[in-house]
Amino acid sequence: MSTQADPRGELQRGTSALVIAQTIRNDIQSGRLAHGRQLPGTRALADSWNTSVATINRAMAMLADEGLVINRARSSRIVHNPGGTPNKSGPRVILIGGYPGSGKTEFGRVLARQTGWAILDKDTTTRPVVEAALERLGRSPHDRESDTYLSAIRPAEYEALTATLTENLQCGVSVVVTAPFTKELRDKAWCDRLAALVAEHSGTLQVVWVYCDADTMHTYIRRRGAARDDHKLGNWAKYLDGLDLMFEPKIPYVSVDNSAGARPLQEQAKELLSKMAAL
Incomplete structure (x- = not known):
């Protein structure tokens, strides 16, 4: 700002x-x-x-x-406007990243339901505009792999998501933000800017990375039946080779496990919120 x-x-x-x-x-x-x-x-x-x-x-x-x-x-x-925000302790931001099909949106929704905070999901927020833009550029509306998407569309998606996060921070509203953030969370400079943005508005930031094993991820992606996943499913072995399943963000974070047999997301969400409340 x-x-x-x-x-x-x-x-x-x-x-x-x-x-x-x-x-x-x-x-x-x-x-x-x-x-x-x-x-x-x-x-x-x-x-x-x-x-x-x-x-x-x-x-x-x-x-x-x-x-x-x-x-x-x-x-x-x-x-001087100390009473200008409804949240006297400062807004809280939980930023959730993870590969497609990892369950990050589901975890974000669980958190939003438990807290009553706003939820900003990248796909929900930007998908209609992304699909319209891709069609105008002569691409499939479901393209998420081409250079056109990666260089022209994807950066704008994350810029819009960050701008919406910023507006909520300005209003003192706590937010749960969900998106892959695969490129962003491996960029130390981006992570530092995110932390500075939240701190500038007297907020508290918690980054979460949702881990999910490959077989379970494949099951989730198939089950949701989204057209944007067709390329992934049709080239699964190649797609999987490009993922770092042991990825760690370049910022302090909490790992949530959504693999088969892991603890329920609701239980992990309650544990996360308890830790945040103790800060």
């Missing part, structure tokens, strides 16, 4: 202090400008709004009178 208030497009010089104050107030109260965030300096705000320093000072005075901004020395101003 940008550290300066967004002027919402081109504005004529002389934008009133009332309009500026209203826009920044809305950004604070909607969570776009979080409690404790430092606002840009007076000159930077004046430039971004295409207005005078005096106008910015008047707008800031209005917000200070409302208690939404604390003025400090040298034009330093801090957002």
Whole structure:
């Protein structure tokens, strides 16, 4: 999120202090400008709004009178909205990764039902748009293996998922996020950015990797009958050769076992939540 208030497009010089104050107030109260965030300096705000320093000072005075901004020395101003989020302890994020058919979505749903938190599943969130985009690009809507999908579509899916996660964090809403995250969780820099994003919003992050043996994964994929899995099932041995079943994310994580004979997901979910509550 940008550290300066967004002027919402081109504005004529002389934008009133009332309009500026209203826009920044809305950004604070909607969570776009979080409690404790430092606002840009007076000159930077004046430039971004295409207005005078005096106008910015008047707008800031209005917000200070409302208690939404604390003025400090040298034009330093801090957002003050401690009661702006419903979750006083900060939002919690459980990010669940795993190979297709591992049971990560099912585990995410179990957690969401136990907690009442929002659930963001990549397929549910992005699939209709992905399929439409692939068709416009001349590909099968079920393609998940081509360079077209991997280089043009997949990055946008994860960008959209991260943006939705961010918006929930801004609103103080705890979230369960489910997606393969196979590329992302092996990238230390990506993991560091994720941790920083959650910390920036005073949240708590728990990463989960769902493990599942190959035979059970194959059974799950066949049973769900999704067209996007046809290529995997038709080339199972080759597909399996490309998986690292002993994969470990480049960030602290908890492993959940969804293989045949493993403990029920509901039991493992309760155990995970108990550990998080003790933090």
